Amino acid sequence: MTDDDTALWWARHRAGGPQRVAPTSAYPAGMTRLVEPDAEAVWLLPELPAGARPDVLDELGLPGVAVDQPNDTARVLAACLRCCWTEPTGPVWPAAPAPFEQVVAVFRAATGSRDERALHAAAMGGVRRLAGSGWVLFDEETRTVRLGPRVAAWSAAELSTLRELWRSLPLPSPPGDAAARPPEDVA
Known part of the structure; x- marks a missing residue:
């Protein structure tokens, strides 16, 4: 996977949250694959450092907990x-x-x-x-x-x-x- 592909995946995650993709899809380093129970799709999530605080999420451009109400x-x-x-x-x-x-x-x-x-x-x-x-x-x-x-x-x-x-x-x-x-x- 090229640097451009990796940057695109991270941009997709920043814009839309966890990404649901086909199980055979390529994915960048730094993402975890979570398999759906029916194995028809996987979710891509960023791997965060242990103990990452909200400021780390901000720095990575990742969404935090929904705070309305x-x-x-x-x-x-x-x-x-x-x-x-x-x-x-x-x-x-x-x-x-x-x-x-x-x-x-x-x-x-x-x-x-x-x-x-x-x-x-x-x-x-x-x-x-x-x-x-x-x-x-x-x-x-x-x-x-x-x-x-x-x-x-x-x-x-x-x-x-x-x-x-x-x-x-x-x-x-x-x-x-x-x-x-x-x-x-x-x-």
Whole structure:
């Protein structure tokens, strides 16, 4: 791979976050390949130095955590983690897909009482922000959420902390639970 090809890959990552490519694609040094569960594609992520702080991300031109509505976004990420990381003693990537309604149920339990419309708007906004930055993958058509490729970059120390968070969150509700459904439109 030439220097120009490498620069192009890094520019693509800076502009669009983790890149999903065919398994046979060439990739530059300094990128990690994460294979999708079906092996139909791989995600390319930059290899960051151990203990890289936010200023290192800035220096490399890499996106940080989505910060719009940081409290709700963090709680939505925690809810996604609880629903998708079905075995916390194992690796966090690729995790399992979970229905959006389960994520909403865990988010509801973590945030307390709210108007149902406001709760769903906050959950949907959080999932979309996280999907835009590669922390989760959200399929709008099937309304399923899966942990995104960026979670694979979490260090062992971060995963230890996340395991404790995972244990402290409520269990996801079974699919089809009426409490997890979006509110009906009232006309």
